[in-house]
Amino acid sequence: MTSRLGLSGNTAAAYAVRQLDVDVVPVYPITPSTTIMETLAQYAADGRMDAEIITVESEHSAISAAAAASAAGARTFTSTSSQGLLYMHEVLYVTSGLRLPVVMAVANRAISAPINIWNDQSDVFAERDTGWIQIHAESVQDVYDRMVQAYRIAEDSRVRLPVMVNYDGFVLSHAHGPVTIVADEEVAHFARRVASPFRLDPDSPISLGAIVWPDHYFEVKYQAARALEDSRRVIDEVQNDFRGMTGRKYELLRPYMAEDADFLLLAIGSVCGTIKTAARKMRSEGLKVGLIGLDVYRPFPGKELMRLIGGAKAVGVLDKAFLPGSMAGPAYTDVTSALCRYGVNVPVHDFVAGIGGRDIKVEDVQTMYRVLEKAKDNARFDREIHYVGLRR
Amino acid sequence: MDIGTVVRDSGSTIHAKKSGWRSTQPLIDYKRCTSCGWCWAYCPEPAIRLEGGKYIIDYSFCKGCGICAVECPLHCISMVME
Amino acid sequence: MPYRAIKQLPAEEYLAPGHDMCAGCTVPITVRLLTRIAGKNTVVVNATGCLEVSTTPYPRSAWKIPWLHLAFENAAAAGSGVSAAFKVLKRKGLTDKDVKVVVLGGDGGTADIGLQSLSGAFERGDDITYVCYDNEAYMNTGIQRSGTTPFGAWTTTTPPGLLSAGQRTWKKDLMGIVIAHRVKYAATASPSHIIDAANKIEKAFSKGGPAFIHFLQPCVPGWKIDPSLGVKIARLAVQSGLWPLYEYEDGSVRTTVQVAKRVPVVEYFKLQGRFKHLMNRPEELTLIQNYADGLAAKHGYGPLVPASQ
Numbered sequence: 001m002t003s004r005l006g007l008s009g010n011t012a013a014a015y016a017v018r019q020l021d022v023d024v025v026p027v028y029p030i031t032p033s034t035t036i037m038e039t040l041a042q043y044a045a046d047g048r049m050d051a052e053i054i055t056v057e058s059e060h061s062a063i064s065a066a067a068a069a070s071a072a073g074a075r076t077f078t079s080t081s082s083q084g085l086l087y088m089h090e091v092l093y094v095t096s097g098l099r100l101p102v103v104m105a106v107a108n109r110a111i112s113a114p115i116n117i118w119n120d121q122s123d124v125f126a127e128r129d130t131g132w133i134q135i136h137a138e139s140v141q142d143v144y145d146r147m148v149q150a151y152r153i154a155e156d157s158r159v160r161l162p163v164m165v166n167y168d169g170f171v172l173s174h175a176h177g178p179v180t181i182v183a184d185e186e187v188a189h190f191a192r193r194v195a196s197p198f199r200l201d202p203d204s205p206i207s208l209g210a211i212v213w214p215d216h217y218f219e220v221k222y223q224a225a226r227a228l229e230d231s232r233r234v235i236d237e238v239q240n241d242f243r244g245m246t247g248r249k250y251e252l253l254r255p256y257m258a259e260d261a262d263f264l265l266l267a268i269g270s271v272c273g274t275i276k277t278a279a280r281k282m283r284s285e286g287l288k289v290g291l292i293g294l295d296v297y298r299p300f301p302g303k304e305l306m307r308l309i310g311g312a313k314a315v316g317v318l319d320k321a322f323l324p325g326s327m328a329g330p331a332y333t334d335v336t337s338a339l340c341r342y343g344v345n346v347p348v349h350d351f352v353a354g355i356g357g358r359d360i361k362v363e364d365v366q367t368m369y370r371v372l373e374k375a376k377d378n379a380r381f382d383r384e385i386h387y388v389g390l391r392r
Numbered sequence: 393m394d395i396g397t398v399v400r401d402s403g404s405t406i407h408a409k410k411s412g413w414r415s416t417q418p419l420i421d422y423k424r425c426t427s428c429g430w431c432w433a434y435c436p437e438p439a440i441r442l443e444g445g446k447y448i449i450d451y452s453f454c455k456g457c458g459i460c461a462v463e464c465p466l467h468c469i470s471m472v473m474e
Numbered sequence: 475m476p477y478r479a480i481k482q483l484p485a486e487e488y489l490a491p492g493h494d495m496c497a498g499c500t501v502p503i504t505v506r507l508l509t510r511i512a513g514k515n516t517v518v519v520n521a522t523g524c525l526e527v528s529t530t531p532y533p534r535s536a537w538k539i540p541w542l543h544l545a546f547e548n549a550a551a552a553g554s555g556v557s558a559a560f561k562v563l564k565r566k567g568l569t570d571k572d573v574k575v576v577v578l579g580g581d582g583g584t585a586d587i588g589l590q591s592l593s594g595a596f597e598r599g600d601d602i603t604y605v606c607y608d609n610e611a612y613m614n615t616g617i618q619r620s621g622t623t624p625f626g627a628w629t630t631t632t633p634p635g636l637l638s639a640g641q642r643t644w645k646k647d648l649m650g651i652v653i654a655h656r657v658k659y660a661a662t663a664s665p666s667h668i669i670d671a672a673n674k675i676e677k678a679f680s681k682g683g684p685a686f687i688h689f690l691q692p693c694v695p696g697w698k699i700d701p702s703l704g705v706k707i708a709r710l711a712v713q714s715g716l717w718p719l720y721e722y723e724d725g726s727v728r729t730t731v732q733v734a735k736r737v738p739v740v741e742y743f744k745l746q747g748r749f750k751h752l753m754n755r756p757e758e759l760t761l762i763q764n765y766a767d768g769l770a771a772k773h774g775y776g777p778l779v780p781a782s783q
Contacts, residue, residue, distance in 0.1 A: 023559060023562045023563060023566070024555060024558045024559050024562060026551075026554075026555065026558075050562065050565065050566060051562060052558035052559075052561055052562045054554055054555070054558055054598070054600075055598065056551060056554070056591075056594055056598075057590060057591070057593065057594030057597070058590060058591070058594070060547070060548060060551070060590075060591070061548060061550075061551035061554075061590070061591045061594055062551075064544055064545070064548035064551040064552050064555065064591065065551045065552065065554050065555030065558070066555060067544055067552070067555065068519065068542060068544060068551070068552035068553070068554075068555030068556045068559070069555035069556065069558055069559035070555075070559075071542050071555075071556070072517070072555070072556045072559035072560060072563070073559065073563060073568070073569070074558070074559035074562060074563055076555075076559075090545060091544065091545060091548065094544050094545055097396070097397075098396045098397065098544075099395045099396030100396070160395055160396070197394075197395065197398075198394070198395075198396070198398045198400075200517050200540035200541075200542060200556065201540060201569075201571075202514050202515045202516065202517070202539060202540060202571055202573060203571075204400070205402040205537065205538060205539050205540045205541070206398050206399060206400050206402065206540060206541075207398075207399040207402065207530050207535035207537050207540075207541040207542075208396065208397070208398055208399075208540075208541070208542050208543070209397070209520075209526075209530075209541075209542055209543030209544055210397050210399055210530035210531070210532040210533075210535060210543070211526070211527045211530055211531060211532060212397055212532040213531070213532065216393070216397075216532055216533065219393060220393070220396075220397055223393065223395060224395075224396075227395075393533075397532055399530065399532060399533055399534065399535040401533070401534065401535070402490075402535055402537055402538045402539075403490035403535070403536065403537065403538040404490070404533075404534040404535055404536075405490050405491065405492035405493045405494075405529070405531070405534050405535065405536040406490045406491060406492050407492065407534065408492040408493075408494075408531075408534060409492065410491070410492060413497055414497075428480065428481075429480040429481055430480060432480075433480045433483065433503075433507070433668050434503055434665075434668070434705050435503070436495060436497075436498065436499050436500065436501070436502040436503050436506075437491040437492075437493075437502065438487055438489070438491055438502075438506055439491055442485065450491070452491075453491035453492055455496075455497035455498075456497060457497040457498035457499075457694075457701040457702055457704075458498070458700075458701060458702030459498060459503075459701070459702055459703075459704060459705055461702060462702045462703060462705065462706055463705050463706070471702070
């Protein structure tokens with residue numbers, strides 16, 4: 001039985017956490033993710049969720065308590081944004097390195113300084129290489145659905161890695177939208193617990209977090225990196241099962257009018273909605289444009305992406321983050337290395353927009369598509385970043 | 393190799409002998425020893441254990457620190473060169 | 475029933491020999507005692523430090539009970555996580571164990587970089603027993619001063635010189651900070667006073683809430699001492715009044731080991747290379763002796779008896 005509720009991204013994530021029978025929830029407030037923990041605290045106070053809520057004194061302790069509880073065999077969840085995610089940085093590596101299947105919701109927000117509470121994706125891109133599976137939502141429905149899928153992926157014995165479910169701060173974390181909810185018992189069955197390959201158990205004691213010398217460290221890190229690469233198969237399986245349960249289709253990438261498109265934009269998160277509107281407009285004007293949403297960002301689906309963009313005349317990558325001094329935005333560097341690796345020859349342009357909550361309008365997207373149209377006969381890679389919506 | 397650097401073989405440093413760390417070794421004078429257990433309680437390894445009512449030193453693990461000799465209330469442990 | 479003799483202490487060991495702690499290190503004496511009293515149904519959470527690196531040379535481990543290390547500054551938070559996990563898993567029927575959660579951190583991991591997570595766990599009343607093994611400097615990285623390094627001590631970052639007599643600040647009052655959190659139990663302890671320590675450990679576990687034990691741990695390379703003298707020096711710390719043994723319980727502090735005749739601090743210092751430069755600095759020695767006199771008065775210790783008498 002399904003029902004439809006009007007939820008924000010944060011309350012949708014919290015709703016899923018309640019259904020997923022999560023055991024331990026260490027939480028610390030930060031805008032714009034705070035309402036998740038408020039909602040969970042209320043669920044616990046009302047007896048609607050049997051979990052230990054730990055009101056820690058920092059995000060660093062939130063992720064530390066989450067990792068430790070996970071090591072003890074508990075299903076754990078936490079959430080954060082921006083500075084909070086950065087404060088977790090060190091322990092994010094520890095969590096993936098020790099193969100602890102923590103799930104975290106991240107309402108993406110710009111990074112200080114200057115302090116800014118609005119959305120861009122600089123926070124998650126700063127944690128891009130921490131070994132976590134990183135999934136992005138385009139809508140509030142996605143937030144809920146990806147949360148329901150998250151533990152199945154994280155806890156699978158072939159994966160055993162933490163999962164980050166990302167969604168744009170305020171745009172998705174606070175704006176309410178209709179969410180089709182899966183019944184509690186169906187979620188419980190879908191995300192049922194699997195035997196953990198290890199946990200802190202006095203009956204068969206393990207040591208976890210030992211010092212590893214040069215004769216094993218490389219192998220340990222490779223093993224985790226390999227598991228992250230290979231997790232795409234498990235993500236596929238979980239997405240398929242989820243489709244079987246709900247009829248809603250999820251893939252590593254989300255193509256929109258991409259099949260015959262001459263000009264493709266690759267983008268992440270809620271901006272995809274704006275791009276779709278712009279794309280429909282331009283299609284009606286006769287320009288064959290399309291979009292690919294980079295939904296699963298880690299592991300990066302390079303091979304799958306190349307299959308989808310093979311026929312395009314020009315490709316644009318929209319980055320809602322900076323990599324100062326690196327000559328490109330973060331998604332651009334991943335896309336271009338995939339292009340090189342697979343020998344796909346197409347002009348690629350880098351657009352940086354939507355920084356610190358700056359609105360990306362339909363006209364901005366149309367500008368990007370026009371840049372691509374002009375560039376189709378030009379060199380493979382553009383020489384500079386197009387900053388869209390920037391006053392100079 | 394187990395994932396996540398899990399060590400399942402708990403207490404497995406027992407396979408790492410430490411006798412090479414030592415330049416002097418403790419000898420218990422059992423004629424005077426009353427098996428009070430102080431040497432056992434203060435041994436940092438532990439390289440001393442109770443066997444048949446008598447404290448014996450496992451020289452595979454004794455690093456020769458000499459704490460047992462200093463702390464023995466009856467001064468019946470002496471440190472001798474290897 | 476409190477322990478009264480060595481022979482009454484539990485014999486089952488949970489720290490295996492063959493670890494890499496220095497010869498003469500006093501920390502494993504404490505850890506052995508702690509884990510023997512804690513018993514099988516215990517999870518140890520360890521902050522980064524000497525103990526952590528020396529007991530788990532992958533793929534081996536000296537620990538015979540479940541052991542977890544995440545990082546340096548978050549051991550208390552990790553302890554809270556483990557404690558919460560067992561609590562809820564038991565409630566849900568996913569484990570039948572009641573485990574003790576023991577957190578072990580050095581002075582850096584506890585009083586400096588780990589102070590925030592320690593404060594959080596204690597303020598929340600989480601059910602952990604935190605044991606600080608205080609060797610009075612960052613020993614694992616090669617003897618740099620910490621907030622608990624005593625006044626006058628040499629470390630590599632407080633070297634005595636023309637313009638310096640070593641550490642210029644007084645030892646951070648970690649017990650005072652902990653007690654300010656109104657924990658269920660807090661105590662100082664010394665590896666030299668095994669029975670006193672054993673009873674404190676037992677008490678800490680019995681409280682069902684945050685408990686703290688602060689052990690002073692002589693360090694062979696860091697204190698520049700003979701490896702055979704660690705326990706003896708720890709005893710002198712108590713006898714000099716610099717390391718009074720006391721406990722905090724139900725809102726009040728009680729001295730647990732009385733010292734009838736105090737030894738001068740110089741008796742404690744002269745066995746340690748880290749205080750060697752003070753031996754011809756009577757001004758500093760007087761300051762420290764006055765400091766010890768103050769501590770001794772607070773705990774009702776007896777009069778100073780110079781070594782010559």
